[in-house]
Amino acid sequence: MIGKILTSSQYGWLKLLPLFLFFLGGGAFLLHYYGEGISLALMDSGLFTVLLFVGFLLLENVFKYYKPQQENLWLALLLPLMIASLVVVTGRFLLPFLMDDTLFIKASMMIRGALILLIFMGYVLVLIVNGKLEDQLEIRNREELIGKMAKEAELFHLRQQLQPHFLFNSLNSISALVKRxxxxxxxxxxxxxxxxxxxxxxxxxxxxxxxxxxxxxxxxxxxxxxxxxxxxxxxxxxxxxxxxxxxxxxxxxxxxxxxxxxxxxxxxxxxxxxxxxxxxxxxxxxxxxxxxxxxxxxxxxxxxxxxxxxxxxxxxxxxxxxxxxxxxxxxxxxxxxxxxxx
Incomplete structure (x- = not known):
C-alpha cells in the first residue's frame, strides 16, 4: 500500500534515510562525547547533517552535467572546498541560535570544516568514478546497438539477394519454355x-x-x-x-x-x-x-x-x-x- 502512495522521488529520499541517520547519530555521539548535552548534540548534529546533504545535492547536480577532464581536475578539489566552506560558514552563523556555548562553537569549527571537506572530496571521487563507469557503459551499449543494426542490415541485404538470384534462374527457364x-x-x-x-x-x-x-x-x-x-x-x-x-x-x-x-x-x-x-x-x-x-x-x-x-x-x-x-x-x-x- 505504501508503494502505491509514494512517488519515485520519495523512494529516492527513503534510500538516503539510513545515511542521514548515520551522520545524525554519529555527529551527535561525537558532540556528546566532547561535552555537549544530548539534546544540544542532536540539534547541532541535525543542523550540520542537513547542511551536509544540501552540499551533497549541490555537488551531485554539478557533476551530473559536468565531468572534469584530466586538464581541469583541480575543479574536483576546488568545488568541495568552496561548498565545505559555505557549509561551515552557514553552520557558524546558525549555531548560536541553538546554543550559547560560543567558545565551543569557535573551537570546533576547524575540525568540523576538515571533516566536512574530507566527506565532500570522497563524495566527489565517487561521483567522478560513477560518471566514468556510466560513460563506458553508454559507449558499450552504443557500440552493441551499432553492431546489432549493422548485423541486421547485412542479414536483410543477404535475404533480399536470395529472391533476385532465384528469380533470375527461374525466368531464364520460363523463357526457354514459352515457345516449346x-x-x-x-x-x-x-x-x-x-x-x-x-x-x-x-x-x-x-x-x-x-x-x-x-x-x-x-x-x-x-x-x-x-x-x-x-x-x-x-x-x-x-x-x-x-x-x-x-x-x-x-x-x-x-x-x-x-x-x-x-x-x-x-x-x-x-x-x-x-x-x-x-x-x-x-x-x-x-x-x-x-x-x-x-x-x-x-x-x-x-x-x-x-x-x-x-x-x-x-x-x-x-x-x-x-x-x-x-x-x-x-x-x-x-x-x-x-x-x-x-
Missing amino acids: QPEKAREMILQLSTFLRGTIRENENEWVSVADEAASLQLFLAIERVRFGHRLEVDFEVEENCLSYKLPPLLLQPLLENAVKHGLYGLIEKVVVKLSMRKVGNYLEVEILNPFDPESISEKGTGFGLESVKRRLYLFFGRNDLLTFVRSNNIFHVKLRIPLLS
Whole structure:
C-alpha cells in the first residue's frame, strides 16, 4: 500500500534515510562525547547533517552535467572546498541560535570544516568514478546497438539477394519454355508467384519453423520439377520431432538450388537429390547430397549460395564451422548444423 502512495522521488529520499541517520547519530555521539548535552548534540548534529546533504545535492547536480577532464581536475578539489566552506560558514552563523556555548562553537569549527571537506572530496571521487563507469557503459551499449543494426542490415541485404538470384534462374527457364511448352511455362509462372509470395511473408520473420521452411522448399521443388521434368527426383526426409524447431528463413533454399543445378548439369539420366533433417545432440542437422559429373565442365556461378549461407550462419551464431561440404565418389555432400534455440 505504501508503494502505491509514494512517488519515485520519495523512494529516492527513503534510500538516503539510513545515511542521514548515520551522520545524525554519529555527529551527535561525537558532540556528546566532547561535552555537549544530548539534546544540544542532536540539534547541532541535525543542523550540520542537513547542511551536509544540501552540499551533497549541490555537488551531485554539478557533476551530473559536468565531468572534469584530466586538464581541469583541480575543479574536483576546488568545488568541495568552496561548498565545505559555505557549509561551515552557514553552520557558524546558525549555531548560536541553538546554543550559547560560543567558545565551543569557535573551537570546533576547524575540525568540523576538515571533516566536512574530507566527506565532500570522497563524495566527489565517487561521483567522478560513477560518471566514468556510466560513460563506458553508454559507449558499450552504443557500440552493441551499432553492431546489432549493422548485423541486421547485412542479414536483410543477404535475404533480399536470395529472391533476385532465384528469380533470375527461374525466368531464364520460363523463357526457354514459352515457345516449346507454353502450358508448362504458365504453370511455372503460377508456382513462382506462389513461392515468392511465401518468401515475402517469411522475410518479415527472423526465425521460422522447420515445418514452414520445408513447405517453402516443396514449393521451390515444384518449380524445379516443371523446369527439369522427369529428370529430377528429390528424396525429402524430415524427422517429425524436428518440425517445431526454429531456423533462419530461406537458409536452405540456396543450398537445395545449388544441388539441383549442379546435380543435373552434365547428366542426362534421372538425378536423385537427397535432403534430410534430423536432431543430433543440440543441433538441427541438415544434409543435402547430389550427384555430379567430375569430367564435365561445371556451370560457372558466383558461389553466392554457399557463401551467403555461411555468412548468415556467422551473423546469427558467430561461428564458421556450421557448414561443411565434401566431394567423394561423384557425390557432393553438404552438411549444415543449426544450434537449437532453448
